Structure formats: C-alpha cells, structure tokens
Amino acid sequence: MLPTFNIVGDIVVVEHVSRHYRKLDLGDVVVCVSPTDPQKAICKRVLGLPGDYVCVDPTLLERRYITVPPGHIWLQGDNYTNSTDSRKYGPVSLGLLxxxxxxxxxxxxxxxRNGFEEQVSQSSMDRELVVER
Structure with a gap:
C-alpha cells in the first residue's frame, strides 16, 4: 500500500463494527484475511463493489473486464505496479473482510482518506470554477 503506508512499522486503527451497518464505499481502505494465506492479513483499497464492472488490469493492451459477484469486493493496492491484489486472486469474499x-x-x-471522495470533490470544484468564469 505504498505510498499510503510504509512497508513495515505503521500502526493503524481498524474499525470493525461499521462493516455490518454502513456500506463500503469505493476508495475505502480495508483489512481482510488474505485469500491466498489465511494466516495473513492484507490491507488494500476497495475498487469494486458487488455488481461493479471492473477492468482486471488496465495496463495490458488486451483489457479484460469482470463483474464483481454478489458478496465480493475488488481490492487493489495503492502501489499499483507492485501489489498482489484482486488482479492476481480475483474478487475477495466479504466474509474475509x-x-x-x-x-x-x-x-x-x-x-x-478515501481517495475517490477527494477526486470527486476536486473535479466538482473545477467545474464550479469553470462555471463562474
């Protein structure tokens, strides 16, 4: 999750209650049990929710898309070029969250911060500036 977190040493507060009461949002950073090693935890950003149509790897010339199945999320690391995430192991069950x-x-x-909310706010501000001119 570079640059959001250091490789080692960061201590984070993980809130466990709202996952049952508040829906996840695109851009949320979550902790899950690793789908490939149940003894480990992973920390990734939510880039797809159930029903979303996501590009598996937009860096490839031949793009492949997938619909995130019910009960699953699509997770990716912020260090896009060096992250083992849903691009490798596919959608992650919400049961692992x-x-x-x-x-x-x-x-x-x-x-x-939720990076998507910041981008939306910034683009909204840009539109307002254009309208005011």
Whole structure:
C-alpha cells in the first residue's frame, strides 16, 4: 500500500463494527484475511463493489473486464505496479473482510482518506470554477 503506508512499522486503527451497518464505499481502505494465506492479513483499497464492472488490469493492451459477484469486493493496492491484489486472486469474499482502516497512529498520526471522495470533490470544484468564469 505504498505510498499510503510504509512497508513495515505503521500502526493503524481498524474499525470493525461499521462493516455490518454502513456500506463500503469505493476508495475505502480495508483489512481482510488474505485469500491466498489465511494466516495473513492484507490491507488494500476497495475498487469494486458487488455488481461493479471492473477492468482486471488496465495496463495490458488486451483489457479484460469482470463483474464483481454478489458478496465480493475488488481490492487493489495503492502501489499499483507492485501489489498482489484482486488482479492476481480475483474478487475477495466479504466474509474475509475484517474492518475499515480509519487512521494511522504510528509513526505519525494521519487520517486515512478515501481517495475517490477527494477526486470527486476536486473535479466538482473545477467545474464550479469553470462555471463562474
């Protein structure tokens, strides 16, 4: 999840309750049991929700798309060129979800932001600036 998190040493707060009450949003950072090694946890960003149509790997010339099945999510790491994620192991069962990352508390406190919300806000602001001119 570089650059959001360091390779080792970061301590994060994971909120386990709202996954049962609040829906996941695109861009949320979550912790799941690894689909390939149940002894490990993974930390990835949600890029597809059930029913979403996602491109498996947009860097390939021949693009392949998949519809995220019910009860699953599509996860990808922020370090796109060096991340083992849904591009390798496919959609991840919601049963493996353990919680949403709220903030990093070590080595420096930082709220974990939903990157998609920031992009939407920025593009909305850009549109407003264009309209005002």
């Amino acid at each position: 353990r919680g949403r990352v709220l903030c990093k508390i070590w080595p420096k406190f930082e709220w974990i």
